[in-house]
Amino acid sequence: MVTNLLTVSRVSTSSPERVSAYNVDFLFTGGQLNAPNIQVDNGAIFHHRGGCLTSTGIVTLAGGNWEANRGGQGLGKLVLGPPQSGDSSIGFPNGASSLNFANSSSVPWSNQSVLMIEHWNGSLAGSGLHQLYFGNNSGGLRAQQLALIRFHDPAGTPGIYPATILSTGEVVPTEILVTRRLGSGLTLSWTPGLILQSSTNVSGPFTDIAGPNASSFTINFSEPMRFFRLRSASARPGTLANF
Numbered sequence: 001m002v003t004n005l006l007t008v009s010r011v012s013t014s015s016p017e018r019v020s021a022y023n024v025d026f027l028f029t030g031g032q033l034n035a036p037n038i039q040v041d042n043g044a045i046f047h048h049r050g051g052c053l054t055s056t057g058i059v060t061l062a063g064g065n066w067e068a069n070r071g072g073q074g075l076g077k078l079v080l081g082p083p084q085s086g087d088s089s090i091g092f093p094n095g096a097s098s099l100n101f102a103n104s105s106s107v108p109w110s111n112q113s114v115l116m117i118e119h120w121n122g123s124l125a126g127s128g129l130h131q132l133y134f135g136n137n138s139g140g141l142r143a144q145q146l147a148l149i150r151f152h153d154p155a156g157t158p159g160i161y162p163a164t165i166l167s168t169g170e171v172v173p174t175e176i177l178v179t180r181r182l183g184s185g186l187t188l189s190w191t192p193g194l195i196l197q198s199s200t201n202v203s204g205p206f207t208d209i210a211g212p213n214a215s216s217f218t219i220n221f222s223e224p225m226r227f228f229r230l231r232s233a234s235a236r237p238g239t240l241a242n243f
Contacts (some may be wrong), residue, residue: 002035008064010042010085027055037076040064043085048073049093058107061088061115065094070095077102078134080148095128103135103169104173117163117173118182121158124155124178124191125215126170133169140169148239154178179229185220194230202227 008026025044030051033106038055039063042044044135048069055075062081070093078101082089090099122128134140151173164174174191190196192215197206210217212233219226 002024005037005039006035008040008044008046010044036142041084043152063088065089068097068099070097072098073102075131076102077107080113080115081196082110083113085227087114087116089116092120096129098131100133103140105139105142113148115149120143120151120154124172124189126166126168134171135169137169138165141165162200186214187218190230193233195233197229198226199232200226
């Protein structure tokens with residue numbers, strides 16, 4: 001039982017005390033932990049691998065890292081603080097996991113930080129294997145906060161991608177086309193609100209083939225070769241896509 005603030009920190013990023021065979025800063029595997037507010041900073045890691053965690057106040061990541069547990073976990077508001085040692089991150093486990101923060105639009109986030117989402121393997125349309133929520137609607141984060149979130153290699157797609165928030169409050173990567181093998185073809189998936197375009201020539205012209213309400217498209221290997229790209233629904237159809 002913590003009466004106010006639980007701080008997980010490393011004394012120095014260059015100190016030999018931070019080196020561990022298990023890279024453990026705070027390892028929570030069982031029992032009950034009640035901490036109204038939690039701060040993880042200076043490169044430290046909060047490993048949540050089991051037990052019952054109750055934290056309804058504010059979770060602050062200031063150059064800190066959060067390892068999400070399997071199953072569902074509700075937490076209070078998230079604050080992204082000034083980095084004391086690099087950027088902050090949230091990492092997902094191999095199994096199904098849903099990390100649910102309260103609506104955090106009313107708390108300040110530092111523009112000096114980036115929140116990197118690691119090992120995410122969810123659905124671009126939401127409700128996949130890994131889920132990250134802020135409240136229960138698209139107002140769970142302000143535009144300035146959302147711009148500070150990045151997804152690293154989401155769903156096995158190499159690269160770093162920006163984030164968007166769905167109407168459910170779930171945050172997912174955007175400006176990305178994910179491909180999955182399906183029998184004798186491929187399924188393309190993307191974030192709702194974008195428009196899929198296709199062309200038989202890499203230099204175009206590209207035409208719209210799926211509207212802003214769609215989020216997937218299936219192609220067969222027997223079809224002629226085609227190239228695909230996404231464009232913003234707010235851009236004119238003839239304009240080049242930005243991604």
